[in-house]
Amino acid sequence: MEYWSIEGGRPLGGTAKIHGAKNAVLPIMAASLLVDRAVLYRCPVLTDVDAAARILRALGCTVTRCGETLTVLNTEGVCCETLPEEPAREMRSSILFLGALLARCGRARLSFPGGCELGPRPIDLHLMGLARLGAEIREDGGFLDCRVNGRLRGTQIALPFPSVGATENLLLAAATAEGETIVTNAAREPEVTALAEFLNTCGADIVCDGDRIRVRGVGELHGCAFAIPPDRIEAATYLCAAAATGGEIRVEGVCPAHLAAVLPFFEEMGCRLDVGEDTIELAAPRCLSGVGCVRTMPYPGFPTDAQAPLMAALCRSEGSTLFIETIFSARYRHVGELLRMGACISTDGRTALVRGVGRLHGAGVACTDLRGGAALVVAALAAEGETRLCETHHIERGYSDFVPLLSALGAEITILRQEEPHFV
C-alpha cells in the first residue's frame, strides 16, 4: 500500500507552474472523437486523462503522448459504439463520451453510471437534452442504449440547473446536428467555454453568451491543435496551501479572471495578493482570519471544487467560517479526517461551521475523494508533526506532479510503500 508522509509546519515558498485543467481536457478528449486529428498542448498527466485515453483507444483512436502534448488520431473512424466498462467506471465524466459518440456514430451504449463519492450523481439532464436533440434512449440490463435515426436535430433546450457535464454533452451532440440548438440556463464554467473554443477551432459555430449558448450545426468538423486552459482549481489549491502554512507563493500560467470568486477570500483571510496578467502572488500572515461565509455556486460563483482546500486552510484561522455547499449533497467527507488532525468543524446537511483552532497535529488519515484528498494535504502541511495519508490515488486523478511540486515549494513530503500485512 502506498501512502504519503508529510512533515508539516514549514511555510511554503517559491513558484508553482499551473498545468492544463483536468475539467477542460476531459470533455475536449471526448470531442476529439468528432475529428480526425486533435493535438492537445498542455495536457496534464493524470489518471483521469489515462482513463479517457483508454476509452478513446477502445473506440478505435490512436492516442500518444509526448511530454505535455497529447495527440488523438481517429483517421479510420470510430470502430465501436460501446464504452469500455472498466475505464468508464473509473472516471465518472465518461458520460461525456455519450454526446460525442451519438453525434459520430448515431448510436452509443454505456453501462449506467452509478453514484460516486460526492453522493448520487444523476444524469437525467444529459439524457433529457440528448432526447430533445432526437436521441432515443433505452435502459437495457444496466446499459444505456442511445440511438438516433439519421442526424441529431437542433432544438431549444432549457436546463433546469446549469449542469457542467450536461451542457458539455449538449455542445458535443449539437455541434454537427442539423439546424440550430439553443441551450438556456447553460453552465458558464471556463471549461465549458474551452470546449466551445475547441469545437469552433475545428469548424463548429458556437456562440456562448452568458448562460445562453447558440450552436449552429455544421456538416463536419476538422482536426486542430489546441492549448488546454490552466487549471483554476489546481491554482486555488496551491494558494490554499501557501495561506495555510503562512507561506509566500507565486502561481504562474493562470487565468486570474477564472478565480475572481476565490481570490477575495484570501484577502479576507489577511493574505496580501498581487495579481498579474497570468500570475498570482500570495503572501500569508502568521495567523489567518475566518471569512464569514463561503457559499459554493455555479460559475461565476465560488467553485465547489475549491471548497475542501479552502476549508482546510481555514482550520487554523482565528474566528469562524460557515461553508454552504449548494452543488453536491455529500461533499464534506473530508471533514471527519480533518477532525482527526485537531480541526473543529461541525456539519449539518449542506452547511459546515469551521471554528479556527490554534494548531493542527499530524495523524493517520485517508483521502475520501479528489478535492477532499487535496484538502488533507493542505491541512497536513500546516499541522505539527507527521501526517500519514493513504488512498492518495484520488489525488492523482486531478493533480499533475503534486508531490514533486510541493517538495520544490519546500514541503517535506515523501511517497512511501508499506507492505500489505502478511497473514500466515
Ligand code: UD1
Ligand atoms: C463538473 C466537474 C466537477 C465539478 C462540477 C461542478 C468535470 C469533469 N467535473 O462535474 O469537478 O465539481 O462540475 O462544478 O468537469 N445533476 C443532476 N442531473 C444531471 C447532471 C447533474 O441532478 O443530469 C446535479 C449533480 O448531481 C450535482 C449538480 O447537478 O448535484 C452539479 O453537477 P454538474 O454541474 O453536472 O457536475 P459534473 O459535470 O458532474
